[in-house]
Amino acid sequence: MTTTAHVRPNYILIWVYLFVLTVIEVGAAFLSHIPKQWLILILVFLAIWKALLVALYFMHLKFEPWRLRVIFLVPLPLAFILVVTTMMEKP
Amino acid sequence: MTHATHTADLMRPPFPAEPGAGVYSNKLGMWVFLASDVMFFTALIGSYIILRFGMTEPWSAPGAVLNVPLTAFNTFLLICSSVSMVKAYAAIADGKKYFLRPVPGKILRDGGLKFWLLVTIICGAMFVGVQVFEYIKLFGHGFTPAGYREGSTLAEHALADPVKYGAATGAMYGSTFFTMTGFHGFHVTCGVISMLYLYFTKVLPEKYSAQDYRGIEVIGLYWHFVDLVWIILFTIVYLI
Secondary structure: OOOOOOOOOOHHHHHHHHHHHHHHHHHHHHHOOOOHHHHHHHHHHHHHHHHHHHHHHHOOHHHOOHHHHHHHHOHHHHHHHHHHHHHHOOO | OOOHHHHHHHHOOOOOOOOOOOOOHHHHHHHHHHHHHHHHHHHHHHHHHHHHHHOOOOOOOOOOOOOHHHHHHHHHHHHHHHHHHHHHHHHHHOOOOOOEEOOOOOOOOEEOHHHHHHHHHHHHHHHHHHHHHHHHHHHHHOEEOOEEOOOOHHHHHHHHOOOOOOHHHHHHHHHHHHHHHHHHHHHHHHHHHHHHHHHHHHHOOOOOEOOEOHHHHHHHHHHHHHHHHHHHHHHHHHHO
């Protein structure tokens, strides 16, 4: 059987990033004295960073054609509109 | 990380692409499904945000009711399973159908598709197991989808410290928590069952090759998406 070694992203490095970011998240949430509003912003930022790493490198979105990326990106503004408009609704 | 353009060329699989989208139909179908699943989880997470921040009464403090160290470990398990899944994909794309193979001059053996997919299945099953264990413990302490059960330990704690335990919002907390984590757990369970099916019907009989590994790529996309959703859920539900 012949095997061909392809060049790919360093998946183990991405795993280390994800692990370190998770440790920072838990540490920031429980060990720090950051004001609540700032803490929420930091935690959401870290979560989005981790989610992007998974989408770009594990799901290979970074290497896919733009037409495919659009399929994944299209629901995001719709999701934003869904949340914001519901929040703006008067009781 | 390697050079993106070089990587992109080498990663293009040898499958017939559908005109228009530029990818094969199974993969396109999975991406369309994932796009719809984005909306599904947005509805759940959006509802949670609106309900939680619309409340005038305090919500339970992070870690007061939920076991964060246990869930952090579970998050780690799911991240590990995502890495093993992508390693399974890389292995079969390189034609490595085997389980483990010795590498001359190295102590560690080289893992093939059979090894990495099995690791993914085990990590996924462990994630579900830990979640079931967490649910049993929470029910035992009195945290249910209807809130804090009367006469339970948690109900007593909530009476003693209503701000920390969010006594007034317990029912909303319970219903949103179990709905979001329950639906995610259902997704993980479906993923584990699908991978088990693939493992016994396609991977062990060596039906995948470097020329055709579409099933692995498609189930991999689903699995990474489940991991991605959990990353968001873990932050919003457990840490904030």
